[in-house]
Amino acid sequence: xxxxxxxxxxxxxxxxxxxxxxxxxxxxxxxxxxxxxxxxxxxxxxxxxxxxxxxxxxxxxxxxxxxxxxxxxxxxxxxxxxxxxxxxxxxxxxxxxxxxxxxxxxxxxxxxxxxxxxxxxxxxxxxxxxxxxxxxxxxxxxxxxxxxxxxxxxxxxxxxxxxxxxxxxxxxxxxxxxxxxxxxxxxxxxxxxxxxxxxxxxxxxxxxxxxxxxxxxxxxxxxxxxxxx
Amino acid sequence: xxxxxxxxxxxxxxxxxxxxxxxxxxxxxxxxxxxxxxxxxxxxxxxxxxxxxxxxxxxxxxxxxxxxxxxxxxxxxxxxxxxxxxxxxxxxxxxxxxxxxxxxxxxxxxxxxxxxxxxxxxxxxxxxxxxxxxxxxxxxxxxxxxxxxxxxxxxxxxxxxxxxxxxxxxxxxxxxxxxxxxxxxxxxxxxxxxxxxxxxxxxxxxxxxxxxxxxxxxxxxxxxxxxxxxxxxxxxxxxxxxxxxxxxxxxxxxxxxxxxxxxxxxxxxxxxxxxxxxxxxxxxxxxxxxxxxxxxxxxxxxxxxxxxxxxxxxxxxxxxxxxxxxxxxxxxxxxxxxxxxxxxxxxxxxxxxxxxxxxxxxxxxxxxxxxxxxxxxxxxxxxxxxxxxxxxxxxxxxxxxxxxxxxxxxxxxxx
Numbered sequence: 061x062x063x064x065x066x067x068x069x070x071x072x073x074x075x076x077x078x079x080x081x082x083x084x085x086x087x088x089x090x091x092x093x094x095x096x097x098x099x100x101x102x103x104x105x106x107x108x109x110x111x112x113x114x115x116x117x118x119x120x121x122x123x124x125x126x127x128x129x130x131x132x133x134x135x136x137x138x139x140x141x142x143x144x145x146x147x148x149x150x151x152x153x154x155x156x157x158x159x160x161x162x163x164x165x166x167x168x169x170x171x172x173x174x175x176x177x178x179x180x181x182x183x184x185x186x187x188x189x190x191x192x193x194x195x196x197x198x199x200x201x202x203x204x205x206x207x208x209x210x211x212x213x214x215x216x217x218x219x220x221x222x223x224x225x226x227x228x229x230x231x232x233x234x235x236x237x238x239x240x241x242x243x244x245x246x247x248x249x250x251x252x253x254x255x256x257x258x259x260x261x262x263x264x265x266x267x268x269x270x271x272x273x274x275x276x277x278x279x280x281x282x283x284x285x286x287x288x289x
Numbered sequence: 290x291x292x293x294x295x296x297x298x299x300x301x302x303x304x305x306x307x308x309x310x311x312x313x314x315x316x317x318x319x320x321x322x323x324x325x326x327x328x329x330x331x332x333x334x335x336x337x338x339x340x341x342x343x344x345x346x347x348x349x350x351x352x353x354x355x356x357x358x359x360x361x362x363x364x365x366x367x368x369x370x371x372x373x374x375x376x377x378x379x380x381x382x383x384x385x386x387x388x389x390x391x392x393x394x395x396x397x398x399x400x401x402x403x404x405x406x407x408x409x410x411x412x413x414x415x416x417x418x419x420x421x422x423x424x425x426x427x428x429x430x431x432x433x434x435x436x437x438x439x440x441x442x443x444x445x446x447x448x449x450x451x452x453x454x455x456x457x458x459x460x461x462x463x464x465x466x467x468x469x470x471x472x473x474x475x476x477x478x479x480x481x482x483x484x485x486x487x488x489x490x491x492x493x494x495x496x497x498x499x500x501x502x503x504x505x506x507x508x509x510x511x512x513x514x515x516x517x518x519x520x521x522x523x524x525x526x527x528x529x530x531x532x533x534x535x536x537x538x539x540x541x542x543x544x545x546x547x548x549x550x551x552x553x554x555x556x557x558x559x560x561x562x563x564x565x566x567x568x569x570x571x572x573x574x575x576x577x578x579x580x581x582x583x584x585x586x587x588x589x590x591x592x593x594x595x596x597x598x599x600x601x602x603x604x605x606x607x608x609x610x611x612x613x614x615x616x617x618x619x620x621x622x623x624x625x626x627x628x629x630x631x632x633x634x635x636x637x638x639x640x641x642x643x644x645x646x647x648x649x650x651x652x653x654x655x656x657x658x659x660x661x662x663x664x665x666x667x668x669x670x671x672x673x674x675x676x677x678x679x680x681x682x683x684x685x686x687x688x689x690x691x692x693x694x695x696x697x698x699x700x701x702x703x704x
Binding site for chain 2: 254256258259260261263269272276
């Protein structure tokens with residue numbers, strides 16, 4: 061299949077052609093991996109309690125997806141199609157191990173908080189999905205663009221959900237107290253006026269509801285995204 | 290009445306499509322149909338002409354809730370003065386008798402319950418209006434009942450802004466995203482309560498929220514409750530029994546029954562959420578609902594039966610004081626009766642088939658008792674049990690209908 065694709069390809073294409081730019085911009089909104097394709101939901105629910113965790117998770121996924129898409133795209137003509145899933149898995153697994161080791165070495169406290177979820181990037185559907193749907197049939201450069209687009213699309217949803225959850229769940233953003241001091245006995249700011257943090261924001265169900273609200277807003281702005289039944 | 294109708298009809302053209310006030314047509318229609326039957330007529334198919342529309346049905350429920358509301362107001366006042374009376378040097382010691390100080394208690398109750406009502410109706414109706422404008426329909430009637438139910442299932446000391454946030458959450462996420470009145474999966478009022486329960490647990494449970502002004506009493510008494518005073522509800526006392534292994538079960542139970550006399554509990558003279566304490570007031574409401582045909586007797590009866598049977602089952606198992614508690618207690622403490630009559634019977638979220646209603650009510654009542662007795666974290670199970678059965682109701686209906694289809698197919702084949 062990959063051979064036929066190569067034959068029909070135009071001989072040369074500028075690096076930032078319209079088509080290549082679309083590969084990056086599309087997954088940001090109209091083809092977002094989380095809100096439209098509904099992939100990678102598990103990690104969006106699990107590690108969005110704080111913005112910091114969400115940021116490192118996004119960076120890890122960015123690294124794995126870009127390197128993975130690149131490797132698969134380079135190898136695409138060598139991989140026998142019958143065992144391609146196994147080859148893809150080996151690539152993801154090795155990349156995830158690299159990310160995990162790096163996080164443990166340089167940001168150990170974050171690595172501790174993300175715990176098992178870094179390892180679970182292997183099962184993140186976005187990554188296998190992009191390998192299978194894009195990198196297996198496209199040249200390295202477009203594959204990198206596609207990986208960037210999808211990681212950014214994943215990252216901004218993750219960061220937005222984490223922002224809402226951290227702000228209303230613990231009254232902080234990136235660890236800075238926004239609403240005032242919440243220590244018992246010495247409340248200040250909003251807490252002195254009787255404000256209480258929303259405990260439900262810390263529970264995973266609320267992440268699902270926040271993602272749902274983002275999907276709701278997105279689809280009411282662009283009616284073309286609403287599926288027919 | 291006639292003059293008002295004439296006046297309103299004179300205004301009609303101003304709100305027609307294309308006229309000056311077209312945008313406010315939903316608001317206008319809402320207001321006129323409060324007083325008069327809607328003027329639009331069904332155009333297609335056979336139809337029955339009846340003055341009882343959704344608005345009238347909902348009003349029946351609001352009327353049925355009034356005994357609970359009135360009793361709740363008085364009960365709120367009573368428990369406020371009861372806990373006040375334990376302060377050293379308090380002038381309210383006589384008020385520990387339930388009927389003493391009637392006027393003071395009513396006034397205090399009004400001052401606490403009315404703001405809850407205002408916030409619940411204000412926030413909920415404002416959101417309904419906004420969605421009505423956006424979607425171009427008149428105000429949905431469903432909120433009339435939810436707005437009344439929400440204050441009745443709150444502890445009296447819950448901060449008003451929390452009630453507002455919970456109401457907004459319940460109306461938007463619980464109802465409007467599914468398409469508004471008649472489309473919701475979960476009971477709106479219970480969604481509001483569940484939101485508060487998980488979002489602000491300190492305001493919804495514990496022993497500082499059930500009697501109005503407990504926090505002030507604690508502050509006035511150097512940071513602790515005065516001797517002899519307690520802020521706990523019957524359910525909280527029972528909750529403590531689950532883990533109390535040092536005292537003998539029968540002794541604990543005796544103490545509990547001395548404190549919460551069954552007659553008092555039935556009348557509602559116990560602390561609890563504003564409107565849920567009085568089983569008697571709930572039953573008066575149930576009579577109104579059944580007489581007007583608004584609620585389903587199947588759900589109410591099977592709910593009580595489920596709770597009672599599971600209570601008996603717990604008695605048979607035995608083990609701790611809570612298991613050994615006479616089964617009828619489950620029906621008269623906490624929000625059991627209130628949930629059975631006003632929450633489980635919500636026609637939108639309950640099962641629709643006759644047999645399905647029996648199963649739905651029975652399981653909801655049973656699960657409520659199971660959560661109460663078995664779950665170590667939740668003292669009250671009625672809310673979660675009904676929400677759970679709301680989710681299960683379509684499945685129950687599905688199997689009831691499939692069973693019916695199978696039975697009839699069999700008859701067809703044998704004939």
